[in-house]
Amino acid sequence: MDDPQRSLLYRWPTAAKFDRRVPKEKLYEHGTGTPAVREKFVAEVQRITWAFKLAETTINLAGNTAVPEIQIFEIDAKGTNVTEPVLTAIDKAIPFPIIFEINRDDGETRSTRMVAAHKQLGSGAPKIGAYYSTGWQSARTERQSLPTAITLPALYTALLDPLTPMAARPGEDVSEVAARLKAMRKLEREIAALERKLRTETQFNRKVELRRALKTKQAELTMLVER
Template sequence: MSDPHVDMLYRWPTAARFDRRVPKEKFYRHGTVTAAVRDKFVADVQRITWAYKLAESTVNLAGNTTVPEIQIFEIDAKSNDVTESVLTAIDRAIPFPIIFEINRGSGETQVTRMVAAHKQLTSGAPKIGNYYSTGWQPARTERRPLPASITLPALYTALLDPLTPVDARPGEDVSEVAARLHTVRKLEREIAALERKLGAERQFNRKVQLRRALKTKQAELTVLVER
């Protein structure tokens, strides 16, 4: 399994630099942003920058309908962090997969974390999975080169792979990884519920049944998270 708090940042290609500031108000007007989420934008966000555009024209990798481009958004936090509801509102407003870099502090004390969710584009609203993040790290840390990839969908899968608690399997695309993550989360909840029941159960026969069910679920989880 990948470490969901691995410390790393990518070195985005200079040719893909977009560097456009995006007013927060643009996201207020999109869809059904609630007053509570609008308040989070005001409280959490100092600045939003559309920093890089990874596309065939900038990185010479072909996209498709599921990953036509990959956008990199930098968000400067007003204080400690930016809540997921803000990230979700941005993700829903932009019709491309997004990798976020959140910055807090300034100068020598500035730290950054990279965060993203598996985002599946559909004919309607995009399907956005759980958000996964690196740990906070010095903004001036040495950045890694982009993973070697021959298409944008493959690059997107590779970019997200270190963030998520399951490793992408050879040939697996982002929708397949997202589906497996969804099942992993479901199994983890079921296992936790069975463990609680087992701890509270006093009847021997029922304990045996619960242990058997628990072992089955644990075995299913092992198969899903192994490479």
């Protein structure tokens, strides 16, 4: 999900620099990549670099089982973009939360967007939520310092916060934000369905019922999104 109004790139700590090129073949072979996903890797990806590793050993912030480390992956696009199936395949192959920076060449300039999904680790395969992104911005954009945080889980929540359409509440962790985002998307679908029914309904009594239901859902959505 792109929002061209948002512009943000972080200045990743030098101590966390990892700078390892990752063969794309290893990523889609490691997961359950379909032939279609492999084709997207070939068509869309020029280079993948494991650029930074945010961990207790590199930035002195303690992690936990949910966020043991945070990885920063840079992807150089062959064309104008790298799509979500590629990002999902990488997320499934790497057992840590990932923040992606996607780079593309726009003629003589270079643009970057930051994109990530809420990723929940557990005993099985990680649960990957919807992807959210900044807009494309000049790669020369002045980078901001990392958000202030005292643990890696808190840092992960703070890094994702400006990307998502729902701000984290004080003390809320990534899994709680992800649950609210899931509920928000469900309510948005229900509201859209009610609006469609309302436009086509001809019976007055039924219209009144639909408007009442619509107002209830809209109020639920407002309460869910507010801090």
